[in-house]
Amino acid sequence: MSILTTATRMWLTRSFRPFLFQNEYDNRLDFADCDSLGLYVHIPFCMHICAFCPYCKQVYDKQVCNSYIDDLIREIHLVGGQHPGKKQVTSLYFGGGTPALAADRLAEIISALREHFIITEGIGVELHPENVTVPLLRTLAHAGVTKISIGIQSFQKKFQTILGRTGLDEACMANALRTVPFETVSMDFIFALPGQRFKDLKADVDAAFALGANHVALYPFIDFSYTDSSIPVMEKAEKRKLLDQITEYCEQLGCVRTSIWTFARTQQAAYSSMTRDNFLGFGCSATTLLREQFKINTFSVEQYHNRIEQGKLPTSLTLRFTKRQRMVYYLFWTAYSTRIHPADFEQFFGVSLRRMYGFELWLAERLGFAKKQNGVYTMTRKGAFYYHHYENYYTLAYIDKMWGILRQEAFPRYIRL
Structure with missing residues:
Protein backbone atom coordinates (compact mmCIF):
# COMPACT_ATOMS: atom_id res chain seq x y z
CA MET A 1 0.00 0.00 0.00
CA ARG A 265 -15.01 18.83 -30.40
CA THR A 266 -18.23 20.15 -28.82
CA GLN A 267 -19.64 20.21 -25.30
CA GLN A 268 -22.36 17.78 -26.40
CA ALA A 269 -19.86 15.10 -27.46
CA ALA A 270 -19.56 13.45 -24.06
CA TYR A 271 -18.44 9.94 -23.13
CA SER A 272 -17.75 9.08 -19.48
CA SER A 273 -19.08 6.28 -17.31
CA MET A 274 -17.12 7.50 -14.26
CA THR A 275 -18.30 11.03 -13.43
CA ARG A 276 -21.72 10.14 -12.02
CA ASP A 277 -22.86 10.70 -8.43
CA ASN A 278 -24.46 7.25 -8.15
CA PHE A 279 -24.67 4.26 -10.45
CA LEU A 280 -25.90 0.67 -10.68
CA GLY A 281 -23.59 -1.94 -12.19
CA PHE A 282 -24.68 -5.22 -13.79
CA GLY A 283 -22.53 -8.20 -14.75
CA CYS A 284 -19.22 -9.68 -13.62
CA SER A 285 -16.91 -7.18 -11.87
CA ALA A 286 -19.46 -4.36 -12.26
CA THR A 287 -19.59 -1.91 -9.37
CA THR A 288 -22.52 -0.10 -7.79
CA LEU A 289 -22.15 3.23 -6.00
CA LEU A 290 -24.98 4.50 -3.82
CA ARG A 291 -25.22 7.17 -1.17
CA GLU A 292 -23.99 4.98 1.68
CA GLN A 293 -22.32 1.99 0.04
CA PHE A 294 -20.11 0.75 -2.76
CA LYS A 295 -20.35 -2.84 -3.94
CA ILE A 296 -18.53 -4.94 -6.51
CA ASN A 297 -19.76 -8.09 -8.24
CA THR A 298 -17.79 -11.31 -8.45
CA PHE A 299 -15.22 -11.58 -11.25
CA SER A 300 -16.07 -15.25 -11.88
CA VAL A 301 -18.52 -15.94 -14.73
CA GLU A 302 -19.24 -19.36 -13.24
CA GLN A 303 -19.95 -18.04 -9.74
CA TYR A 304 -21.93 -15.14 -11.19
CA HIS A 305 -24.18 -17.73 -12.86
CA ASN A 306 -24.53 -19.73 -9.63
CA ARG A 307 -25.63 -16.69 -7.63
CA ILE A 308 -28.18 -15.65 -10.25
CA GLU A 309 -29.52 -19.24 -10.39
CA GLN A 310 -30.19 -18.96 -6.65
CA GLY A 311 -32.07 -15.69 -7.16
CA LYS A 312 -29.36 -13.79 -5.29
CA LEU A 313 -27.31 -10.75 -6.18
CA PRO A 314 -23.79 -11.61 -7.43
CA THR A 315 -22.13 -9.19 -5.00
CA SER A 316 -18.64 -10.19 -3.90
CA LEU A 317 -17.76 -7.32 -1.55
CA THR A 318 -19.46 -4.30 -0.01
CA LEU A 319 -18.01 -1.14 1.52
CA ARG A 320 -20.17 0.79 4.00
CA PHE A 321 -19.06 4.41 3.78
CA THR A 322 -18.53 6.73 6.68
CA LYS A 323 -19.74 10.22 5.72
CA ARG A 324 -16.18 11.47 5.24
CA GLN A 325 -15.24 8.43 3.15
CA ARG A 326 -18.21 9.08 0.88
CA MET A 327 -17.16 12.73 0.56
CA VAL A 328 -13.62 11.75 -0.45
CA TYR A 329 -14.93 9.30 -3.05
CA TYR A 330 -17.31 11.95 -4.39
CA LEU A 331 -14.60 14.60 -4.64
CA PHE A 332 -12.02 12.27 -6.21
CA TRP A 333 -14.25 11.25 -9.11
CA THR A 334 -15.89 14.66 -9.47
CA ALA A 335 -12.42 16.18 -9.79
CA TYR A 336 -11.82 13.80 -12.70
CA SER A 337 -14.07 16.13 -14.72
CA THR A 338 -11.57 18.96 -13.81
CA ARG A 339 -14.36 20.90 -12.06
CA ILE A 340 -15.95 20.85 -8.61
CA HIS A 341 -19.21 22.71 -8.02
CA PRO A 342 -19.60 23.56 -4.31
CA ALA A 343 -23.38 23.88 -4.76
CA ASP A 344 -23.59 20.29 -6.01
CA PHE A 345 -21.53 19.05 -3.07
CA GLU A 346 -23.79 20.86 -0.60
CA GLN A 347 -26.92 19.52 -2.27
CA PHE A 348 -25.55 15.95 -2.09
CA PHE A 349 -24.25 16.04 1.49
CA GLY A 350 -26.25 18.81 3.14
CA VAL A 351 -23.13 20.67 4.27
CA SER A 352 -20.91 23.22 2.57
CA LEU A 353 -17.74 22.12 0.77
CA ARG A 354 -15.75 24.97 2.33
CA ARG A 355 -16.82 23.93 5.82
CA MET A 356 -15.61 20.35 5.27
CA TYR A 357 -12.51 21.01 3.13
CA GLY A 358 -11.84 24.74 3.26
CA PHE A 359 -8.15 24.34 4.10
CA GLU A 360 -7.57 21.84 1.29
CA LEU A 361 -9.30 24.14 -1.22
CA TRP A 362 -7.17 27.09 -0.07
CA LEU A 363 -4.03 24.97 -0.36
CA ALA A 364 -4.99 23.75 -3.86
CA GLU A 365 -5.34 27.37 -4.99
CA ARG A 366 -2.08 28.44 -3.35
CA LEU A 367 -0.18 25.56 -4.99
CA GLY A 368 -1.62 26.43 -8.38
CA PHE A 369 -3.63 23.21 -8.69
CA ALA A 370 -7.01 24.93 -8.99
CA LYS A 371 -8.61 28.33 -9.38
CA LYS A 372 -12.06 29.51 -8.41
CA GLN A 373 -14.16 31.19 -11.09
CA ASN A 374 -17.85 32.04 -10.81
CA GLY A 375 -18.13 29.89 -7.71
CA VAL A 376 -16.65 26.79 -9.37
CA TYR A 377 -13.22 25.25 -8.66
CA THR A 378 -11.50 24.49 -11.96
CA MET A 379 -8.35 22.41 -12.19
CA THR A 380 -5.31 24.05 -13.78
CA ARG A 381 -3.03 22.22 -16.19
CA LYS A 382 -0.62 21.70 -13.30
CA GLY A 383 -3.44 20.38 -11.14
CA ALA A 384 -4.55 18.01 -13.91
CA PHE A 385 -1.10 16.48 -14.12
CA TYR A 386 -0.83 15.97 -10.37
CA TYR A 387 -4.32 14.49 -10.29
CA HIS A 388 -3.17 12.11 -13.00
CA HIS A 389 0.01 11.38 -11.02
CA TYR A 390 -1.93 10.69 -7.83
CA GLU A 391 -4.50 8.61 -9.71
CA ASN A 392 -1.67 6.32 -10.75
CA TYR A 393 -0.78 5.77 -7.06
CA TYR A 394 -4.48 5.30 -6.22
CA THR A 395 -4.90 2.74 -9.01
CA LEU A 396 -1.92 0.66 -7.90
CA ALA A 397 -2.69 0.93 -4.17
CA TYR A 398 -6.42 0.27 -4.34
CA ILE A 399 -7.74 -0.98 -7.67
CA ASP A 400 -4.74 -3.16 -8.52
CA LYS A 401 -4.85 -4.87 -5.13
CA MET A 402 -8.63 -5.40 -5.14
CA TRP A 403 -8.88 -6.62 -8.73
CA GLY A 404 -5.85 -8.86 -8.23
CA ILE A 405 -7.54 -10.60 -5.30
CA LEU A 406 -10.94 -10.80 -6.99
CA ARG A 407 -9.38 -12.45 -10.05
CA GLN A 408 -8.24 -15.27 -7.74
CA GLU A 409 -11.17 -15.48 -5.30
CA ALA A 410 -14.82 -15.18 -6.31
CA PHE A 411 -15.93 -14.18 -2.81
CA PRO A 412 -13.01 -13.18 -0.54
CA ARG A 413 -13.87 -12.74 3.16
CA TYR A 414 -12.75 -9.12 3.19
CA ILE A 415 -10.27 -6.67 1.69
CA ARG A 416 -8.84 -3.83 3.77
CA LEU A 417 -7.49 -0.83 1.82
Whole structure:
Protein backbone atom coordinates (compact mmCIF):
# COMPACT_ATOMS: atom_id res chain seq x y z
CA MET A 1 0.00 0.00 0.00
CA SER A 2 1.40 3.37 -0.98
CA ILE A 3 2.32 5.61 1.96
CA LEU A 4 1.02 8.55 -0.08
CA THR A 5 -2.46 7.11 -0.61
CA THR A 6 -2.70 5.92 3.02
CA ALA A 7 -1.70 9.33 4.38
CA THR A 8 -4.11 11.07 2.02
CA ARG A 9 -6.96 8.79 3.06
CA MET A 10 -6.33 9.38 6.76
CA TRP A 11 -6.05 13.15 6.32
CA LEU A 12 -9.14 13.62 4.15
CA THR A 13 -11.36 11.23 6.13
CA ARG A 14 -9.97 12.57 9.44
CA SER A 15 -9.72 8.96 10.59
CA PHE A 16 -7.33 6.01 10.79
CA ARG A 17 -10.19 3.78 9.67
CA PRO A 18 -9.38 2.02 6.35
CA PHE A 19 -11.75 1.31 3.50
CA LEU A 20 -13.09 -2.11 4.57
CA PHE A 21 -14.78 -4.22 1.88
CA GLN A 22 -16.63 -7.17 3.41
CA ASN A 23 -18.24 -10.32 2.04
CA GLU A 24 -21.84 -9.26 2.62
CA TYR A 25 -24.49 -7.37 0.75
CA ASP A 26 -28.05 -6.05 0.80
CA ASN A 27 -30.70 -8.06 -1.01
CA ARG A 28 -32.40 -4.72 -1.69
CA LEU A 29 -30.49 -1.75 -3.09
CA ASP A 30 -31.68 1.66 -1.99
CA PHE A 31 -31.45 3.55 -5.27
CA ALA A 32 -34.98 4.98 -5.53
CA ASP A 33 -34.01 8.36 -4.03
CA CYS A 34 -30.63 8.65 -5.79
CA ASP A 35 -30.31 11.64 -8.09
CA SER A 36 -27.98 11.58 -11.10
CA LEU A 37 -28.09 7.77 -11.21
CA GLY A 38 -26.26 6.03 -14.05
CA LEU A 39 -26.22 2.45 -15.32
CA TYR A 40 -23.29 0.25 -16.34
CA VAL A 41 -23.28 -3.23 -17.92
CA HIS A 42 -20.14 -5.39 -18.19
CA ILE A 43 -19.67 -7.92 -21.00
CA PRO A 44 -16.42 -9.78 -20.12
CA PHE A 45 -15.66 -11.51 -23.43
CA CYS A 46 -12.89 -10.82 -25.97
CA MET A 47 -11.74 -12.62 -29.10
CA HIS A 48 -8.14 -12.05 -27.99
CA ILE A 49 -6.77 -11.10 -24.56
CA CYS A 50 -4.51 -8.03 -24.61
CA ALA A 51 -1.59 -8.45 -22.19
CA PHE A 52 -1.80 -4.85 -20.92
CA CYS A 53 -5.56 -4.85 -20.20
CA PRO A 54 -6.45 -5.04 -16.46
CA TYR A 55 -10.20 -5.50 -16.80
CA CYS A 56 -12.32 -8.57 -16.05
CA LYS A 57 -12.45 -10.58 -19.28
CA GLN A 58 -12.14 -14.05 -20.77
CA VAL A 59 -11.87 -15.55 -24.25
CA TYR A 60 -15.17 -15.46 -26.14
CA ASP A 61 -17.29 -18.59 -26.44
CA LYS A 62 -20.72 -18.08 -28.02
CA GLN A 63 -22.55 -20.55 -25.79
CA VAL A 64 -20.98 -19.19 -22.60
CA CYS A 65 -21.67 -15.62 -23.72
CA ASN A 66 -25.35 -16.36 -24.43
CA SER A 67 -25.75 -18.02 -21.03
CA TYR A 68 -24.09 -15.01 -19.43
CA ILE A 69 -26.50 -12.62 -21.18
CA ASP A 70 -29.43 -14.67 -19.86
CA ASP A 71 -28.03 -14.29 -16.34
CA LEU A 72 -27.38 -10.59 -16.90
CA ILE A 73 -31.01 -9.97 -17.83
CA ARG A 74 -32.11 -11.84 -14.72
CA GLU A 75 -29.83 -9.67 -12.57
CA ILE A 76 -31.33 -6.54 -14.14
CA HIS A 77 -34.83 -7.70 -13.17
CA LEU A 78 -33.65 -8.73 -9.68
CA VAL A 79 -32.43 -5.21 -9.02
CA GLY A 80 -34.81 -3.12 -11.13
CA GLY A 81 -37.89 -4.97 -9.90
CA GLN A 82 -37.17 -4.01 -6.28
CA HIS A 83 -38.85 -0.64 -6.71
CA PRO A 84 -42.25 0.12 -8.28
CA GLY A 85 -42.46 2.26 -11.39
CA LYS A 86 -39.57 3.42 -13.54
CA LYS A 87 -36.56 5.24 -12.12
CA GLN A 88 -35.11 8.07 -14.21
CA VAL A 89 -31.38 7.60 -14.88
CA THR A 90 -28.83 9.69 -16.74
CA SER A 91 -26.99 7.26 -18.98
CA LEU A 92 -26.21 3.64 -19.77
CA TYR A 93 -22.73 2.41 -20.69
CA PHE A 94 -21.63 -1.03 -21.89
CA GLY A 95 -18.01 -1.94 -21.17
CA GLY A 96 -15.85 -5.02 -21.26
CA GLY A 97 -14.33 -7.03 -22.62
CA THR A 98 -15.80 -6.44 -26.04
CA PRO A 99 -19.55 -5.74 -25.73
CA ALA A 100 -19.96 -5.84 -29.52
CA LEU A 101 -19.48 -9.63 -29.37
CA ALA A 102 -23.00 -9.65 -27.92
CA ALA A 103 -24.29 -7.01 -30.35
CA ASP A 104 -27.19 -9.18 -31.48
CA ARG A 105 -28.45 -9.30 -27.88
CA LEU A 106 -27.82 -5.74 -26.73
CA ALA A 107 -31.37 -4.78 -27.74
CA GLU A 108 -32.67 -7.44 -25.29
CA ILE A 109 -30.51 -6.08 -22.48
CA ILE A 110 -31.55 -2.50 -23.20
CA SER A 111 -35.20 -3.55 -23.34
CA ALA A 112 -34.88 -5.25 -19.93
CA LEU A 113 -33.33 -2.11 -18.46
CA ARG A 114 -36.06 0.08 -19.96
CA GLU A 115 -38.67 -1.95 -18.10
CA HIS A 116 -37.31 -0.38 -14.91
CA PHE A 117 -35.44 2.77 -15.94
CA ILE A 118 -35.92 5.85 -18.12
CA ILE A 119 -32.59 6.68 -19.79
CA THR A 120 -32.30 10.43 -20.44
CA GLU A 121 -28.77 11.05 -21.72
CA GLY A 122 -28.06 8.25 -24.15
CA ILE A 123 -26.47 4.82 -24.38
CA GLY A 124 -22.77 4.19 -24.95
CA VAL A 125 -20.90 1.06 -26.07
CA GLU A 126 -17.16 0.31 -26.16
CA LEU A 127 -15.89 -1.19 -29.43
CA HIS A 128 -12.77 -2.92 -30.69
CA PRO A 129 -11.60 -1.36 -33.99
CA GLU A 130 -12.53 -4.59 -35.77
CA ASN A 131 -16.16 -4.01 -34.71
CA VAL A 132 -16.45 -0.76 -36.66
CA THR A 133 -18.33 -2.07 -39.69
CA VAL A 134 -21.55 -0.84 -41.27
CA PRO A 135 -23.65 -3.95 -40.33
CA LEU A 136 -22.53 -3.95 -36.71
CA LEU A 137 -22.97 -0.19 -36.26
CA ARG A 138 -26.47 -0.47 -37.71
CA THR A 139 -27.25 -3.24 -35.20
CA LEU A 140 -26.13 -0.95 -32.38
CA ALA A 141 -28.08 2.05 -33.69
CA HIS A 142 -31.26 -0.03 -34.03
CA ALA A 143 -30.81 -1.20 -30.43
CA GLY A 144 -30.82 2.43 -29.26
CA VAL A 145 -27.09 3.09 -28.89
CA THR A 146 -26.24 6.80 -29.29
CA LYS A 147 -22.54 6.87 -28.36
CA ILE A 148 -19.60 4.64 -29.22
CA SER A 149 -16.06 4.50 -27.88
CA ILE A 150 -13.46 2.78 -30.07
CA GLY A 151 -10.35 1.37 -28.35
CA ILE A 152 -7.79 2.41 -30.96
CA GLN A 153 -4.82 2.64 -28.51
CA SER A 154 -2.63 3.83 -31.42
CA PHE A 155 -2.84 4.16 -35.19
CA GLN A 156 0.91 3.67 -35.46
CA LYS A 157 2.50 0.32 -36.19
CA LYS A 158 5.38 0.73 -33.70
CA PHE A 159 2.99 1.21 -30.77
CA GLN A 160 0.51 -1.39 -31.99
CA THR A 161 3.41 -3.86 -31.87
CA ILE A 162 4.29 -2.85 -28.30
CA LEU A 163 0.65 -3.34 -27.27
CA GLY A 164 0.21 -6.60 -29.17
CA ARG A 165 -2.43 -5.10 -31.46
CA THR A 166 -2.81 -5.52 -35.23
CA GLY A 167 -3.15 -2.86 -37.90
CA LEU A 168 -6.37 -1.01 -38.70
CA ASP A 169 -8.36 -0.59 -41.89
CA GLU A 170 -8.81 3.17 -41.59
CA ALA A 171 -10.73 3.53 -44.87
CA CYS A 172 -13.27 0.91 -43.78
CA MET A 173 -13.62 2.59 -40.40
CA ALA A 174 -14.15 6.05 -41.90
CA ASN A 175 -16.78 4.70 -44.30
CA ALA A 176 -18.67 2.94 -41.50
CA LEU A 177 -18.68 6.06 -39.30
CA ARG A 178 -19.95 8.19 -42.19
CA THR A 179 -22.66 5.67 -43.06
CA VAL A 180 -23.98 5.13 -39.52
CA PRO A 181 -23.70 8.37 -37.50
CA PHE A 182 -23.74 8.55 -33.69
CA GLU A 183 -24.10 11.46 -31.29
CA THR A 184 -20.64 10.77 -29.87
CA VAL A 185 -17.82 8.92 -31.59
CA SER A 186 -14.96 8.67 -29.12
CA MET A 187 -11.56 7.12 -29.82
CA ASP A 188 -9.32 5.92 -26.99
CA PHE A 189 -5.53 6.13 -27.03
CA ILE A 190 -2.81 5.11 -24.59
CA PHE A 191 -0.09 7.63 -23.84
CA ALA A 192 3.23 7.31 -21.99
CA LEU A 193 4.35 4.32 -24.06
CA PRO A 194 8.10 3.68 -24.56
CA GLY A 195 9.58 6.12 -27.09
CA GLN A 196 6.30 7.98 -27.53
CA ARG A 197 6.62 11.69 -28.32
CA PHE A 198 4.22 14.57 -28.79
CA LYS A 199 4.32 14.17 -32.58
CA ASP A 200 3.06 10.59 -32.14
CA LEU A 201 0.11 11.63 -30.00
CA LYS A 202 -0.63 14.57 -32.27
CA ALA A 203 -0.73 12.22 -35.28
CA ASP A 204 -3.18 9.94 -33.45
CA VAL A 205 -5.47 12.82 -32.47
CA ASP A 206 -5.40 14.23 -36.00
CA ALA A 207 -6.19 10.82 -37.46
CA ALA A 208 -9.09 10.33 -35.03
CA PHE A 209 -10.78 13.58 -35.98
CA ALA A 210 -10.12 12.98 -39.69
CA LEU A 211 -11.80 9.56 -39.50
CA GLY A 212 -14.94 10.91 -37.87
CA ALA A 213 -14.36 11.08 -34.11
CA ASN A 214 -15.71 14.08 -32.20
CA HIS A 215 -14.19 13.02 -28.87
CA VAL A 216 -10.79 11.59 -27.91
CA ALA A 217 -9.56 9.96 -24.70
CA LEU A 218 -5.83 9.80 -23.93
CA TYR A 219 -5.35 7.38 -21.06
CA PRO A 220 -1.98 6.88 -19.39
CA PHE A 221 -0.40 3.46 -19.48
CA ILE A 222 -0.56 1.91 -15.99
CA ASP A 223 1.42 -1.23 -15.22
CA PHE A 224 -0.94 -3.44 -13.22
CA SER A 225 0.87 -6.08 -11.18
CA TYR A 226 -1.27 -9.02 -12.35
CA THR A 227 -1.19 -8.39 -16.11
CA ASP A 228 1.32 -10.05 -18.44
CA SER A 229 2.56 -6.74 -19.80
CA SER A 230 6.33 -6.13 -19.98
CA ILE A 231 6.01 -2.50 -21.13
CA PRO A 232 8.33 -0.19 -19.13
CA VAL A 233 6.82 2.81 -17.35
CA MET A 234 7.65 6.32 -18.58
CA GLU A 235 9.39 8.75 -16.23
CA LYS A 236 7.24 11.35 -14.42
CA ALA A 237 8.79 14.46 -16.02
CA GLU A 238 8.51 13.04 -19.52
CA LYS A 239 4.91 12.00 -18.90
CA ARG A 240 3.99 15.46 -17.62
CA LYS A 241 5.52 17.09 -20.69
CA LEU A 242 3.51 14.81 -22.97
CA LEU A 243 0.25 15.48 -21.14
CA ASP A 244 0.83 19.26 -21.19
CA GLN A 245 1.73 19.25 -24.89
CA ILE A 246 -1.27 17.23 -26.03
CA THR A 247 -3.59 19.27 -23.78
CA GLU A 248 -2.34 22.50 -25.30
CA TYR A 249 -2.70 21.09 -28.80
CA CYS A 250 -6.30 19.94 -28.23
CA GLU A 251 -7.17 23.35 -26.80
CA GLN A 252 -5.63 25.00 -29.87
CA LEU A 253 -7.95 22.87 -31.99
CA GLY A 254 -10.86 24.38 -30.07
CA CYS A 255 -11.63 21.22 -28.11
CA VAL A 256 -13.42 21.26 -24.77
CA ARG A 257 -11.60 19.45 -21.98
CA THR A 258 -14.29 17.19 -20.54
CA SER A 259 -12.06 15.35 -18.05
CA ILE A 260 -8.42 14.85 -17.12
CA TRP A 261 -7.80 12.73 -20.21
CA THR A 262 -10.68 13.51 -22.59
CA PHE A 263 -11.25 16.25 -25.16
CA ALA A 264 -14.37 16.90 -27.22
CA ARG A 265 -15.01 18.83 -30.40
CA THR A 266 -18.23 20.15 -28.82
CA GLN A 267 -19.64 20.21 -25.30
CA GLN A 268 -22.36 17.78 -26.40
CA ALA A 269 -19.86 15.10 -27.46
CA ALA A 270 -19.56 13.45 -24.06
CA TYR A 271 -18.44 9.94 -23.13
CA SER A 272 -17.75 9.08 -19.48
CA SER A 273 -19.08 6.28 -17.31
CA MET A 274 -17.12 7.50 -14.26
CA THR A 275 -18.30 11.03 -13.43
CA ARG A 276 -21.72 10.14 -12.02
CA ASP A 277 -22.86 10.70 -8.43
CA ASN A 278 -24.46 7.25 -8.15
CA PHE A 279 -24.67 4.26 -10.45
CA LEU A 280 -25.90 0.67 -10.68
CA GLY A 281 -23.59 -1.94 -12.19
CA PHE A 282 -24.68 -5.22 -13.79
CA GLY A 283 -22.53 -8.20 -14.75
CA CYS A 284 -19.22 -9.68 -13.62
CA SER A 285 -16.91 -7.18 -11.87
CA ALA A 286 -19.46 -4.36 -12.26
CA THR A 287 -19.59 -1.91 -9.37
CA THR A 288 -22.52 -0.10 -7.79
CA LEU A 289 -22.15 3.23 -6.00
CA LEU A 290 -24.98 4.50 -3.82
CA ARG A 291 -25.22 7.17 -1.17
CA GLU A 292 -23.99 4.98 1.68
CA GLN A 293 -22.32 1.99 0.04
CA PHE A 294 -20.11 0.75 -2.76
CA LYS A 295 -20.35 -2.84 -3.94
CA ILE A 296 -18.53 -4.94 -6.51
CA ASN A 297 -19.76 -8.09 -8.24
CA THR A 298 -17.79 -11.31 -8.45
CA PHE A 299 -15.22 -11.58 -11.25
CA SER A 300 -16.07 -15.25 -11.88
CA VAL A 301 -18.52 -15.94 -14.73
CA GLU A 302 -19.24 -19.36 -13.24
CA GLN A 303 -19.95 -18.04 -9.74
CA TYR A 304 -21.93 -15.14 -11.19
CA HIS A 305 -24.18 -17.73 -12.86
CA ASN A 306 -24.53 -19.73 -9.63
CA ARG A 307 -25.63 -16.69 -7.63
CA ILE A 308 -28.18 -15.65 -10.25
CA GLU A 309 -29.52 -19.24 -10.39
CA GLN A 310 -30.19 -18.96 -6.65
CA GLY A 311 -32.07 -15.69 -7.16
CA LYS A 312 -29.36 -13.79 -5.29
CA LEU A 313 -27.31 -10.75 -6.18
CA PRO A 314 -23.79 -11.61 -7.43
CA THR A 315 -22.13 -9.19 -5.00
CA SER A 316 -18.64 -10.19 -3.90
CA LEU A 317 -17.76 -7.32 -1.55
CA THR A 318 -19.46 -4.30 -0.01
CA LEU A 319 -18.01 -1.14 1.52
CA ARG A 320 -20.17 0.79 4.00
CA PHE A 321 -19.06 4.41 3.78
CA THR A 322 -18.53 6.73 6.68
CA LYS A 323 -19.74 10.22 5.72
CA ARG A 324 -16.18 11.47 5.24
CA GLN A 325 -15.24 8.43 3.15
CA ARG A 326 -18.21 9.08 0.88
CA MET A 327 -17.16 12.73 0.56
CA VAL A 328 -13.62 11.75 -0.45
CA TYR A 329 -14.93 9.30 -3.05
CA TYR A 330 -17.31 11.95 -4.39
CA LEU A 331 -14.60 14.60 -4.64
CA PHE A 332 -12.02 12.27 -6.21
CA TRP A 333 -14.25 11.25 -9.11
CA THR A 334 -15.89 14.66 -9.47
CA ALA A 335 -12.42 16.18 -9.79
CA TYR A 336 -11.82 13.80 -12.70
CA SER A 337 -14.07 16.13 -14.72
CA THR A 338 -11.57 18.96 -13.81
CA ARG A 339 -14.36 20.90 -12.06
CA ILE A 340 -15.95 20.85 -8.61
CA HIS A 341 -19.21 22.71 -8.02
CA PRO A 342 -19.60 23.56 -4.31
CA ALA A 343 -23.38 23.88 -4.76
CA ASP A 344 -23.59 20.29 -6.01
CA PHE A 345 -21.53 19.05 -3.07
CA GLU A 346 -23.79 20.86 -0.60
CA GLN A 347 -26.92 19.52 -2.27
CA PHE A 348 -25.55 15.95 -2.09
CA PHE A 349 -24.25 16.04 1.49
CA GLY A 350 -26.25 18.81 3.14
CA VAL A 351 -23.13 20.67 4.27
CA SER A 352 -20.91 23.22 2.57
CA LEU A 353 -17.74 22.12 0.77
CA ARG A 354 -15.75 24.97 2.33
CA ARG A 355 -16.82 23.93 5.82
CA MET A 356 -15.61 20.35 5.27
CA TYR A 357 -12.51 21.01 3.13
CA GLY A 358 -11.84 24.74 3.26
CA PHE A 359 -8.15 24.34 4.10
CA GLU A 360 -7.57 21.84 1.29
CA LEU A 361 -9.30 24.14 -1.22
CA TRP A 362 -7.17 27.09 -0.07
CA LEU A 363 -4.03 24.97 -0.36
CA ALA A 364 -4.99 23.75 -3.86
CA GLU A 365 -5.34 27.37 -4.99
CA ARG A 366 -2.08 28.44 -3.35
CA LEU A 367 -0.18 25.56 -4.99
CA GLY A 368 -1.62 26.43 -8.38
CA PHE A 369 -3.63 23.21 -8.69
CA ALA A 370 -7.01 24.93 -8.99
CA LYS A 371 -8.61 28.33 -9.38
CA LYS A 372 -12.06 29.51 -8.41
CA GLN A 373 -14.16 31.19 -11.09
CA ASN A 374 -17.85 32.04 -10.81
CA GLY A 375 -18.13 29.89 -7.71
CA VAL A 376 -16.65 26.79 -9.37
CA TYR A 377 -13.22 25.25 -8.66
CA THR A 378 -11.50 24.49 -11.96
CA MET A 379 -8.35 22.41 -12.19
CA THR A 380 -5.31 24.05 -13.78
CA ARG A 381 -3.03 22.22 -16.19
CA LYS A 382 -0.62 21.70 -13.30
CA GLY A 383 -3.44 20.38 -11.14
CA ALA A 384 -4.55 18.01 -13.91
CA PHE A 385 -1.10 16.48 -14.12
CA TYR A 386 -0.83 15.97 -10.37
CA TYR A 387 -4.32 14.49 -10.29
CA HIS A 388 -3.17 12.11 -13.00
CA HIS A 389 0.01 11.38 -11.02
CA TYR A 390 -1.93 10.69 -7.83
CA GLU A 391 -4.50 8.61 -9.71
CA ASN A 392 -1.67 6.32 -10.75
CA TYR A 393 -0.78 5.77 -7.06
CA TYR A 394 -4.48 5.30 -6.22
CA THR A 395 -4.90 2.74 -9.01
CA LEU A 396 -1.92 0.66 -7.90
CA ALA A 397 -2.69 0.93 -4.17
CA TYR A 398 -6.42 0.27 -4.34
CA ILE A 399 -7.74 -0.98 -7.67
CA ASP A 400 -4.74 -3.16 -8.52
CA LYS A 401 -4.85 -4.87 -5.13
CA MET A 402 -8.63 -5.40 -5.14
CA TRP A 403 -8.88 -6.62 -8.73
CA GLY A 404 -5.85 -8.86 -8.23
CA ILE A 405 -7.54 -10.60 -5.30
CA LEU A 406 -10.94 -10.80 -6.99
CA ARG A 407 -9.38 -12.45 -10.05
CA GLN A 408 -8.24 -15.27 -7.74
CA GLU A 409 -11.17 -15.48 -5.30
CA ALA A 410 -14.82 -15.18 -6.31
CA PHE A 411 -15.93 -14.18 -2.81
CA PRO A 412 -13.01 -13.18 -0.54
CA ARG A 413 -13.87 -12.74 3.16
CA TYR A 414 -12.75 -9.12 3.19
CA ILE A 415 -10.27 -6.67 1.69
CA ARG A 416 -8.84 -3.83 3.77
CA LEU A 417 -7.49 -0.83 1.82
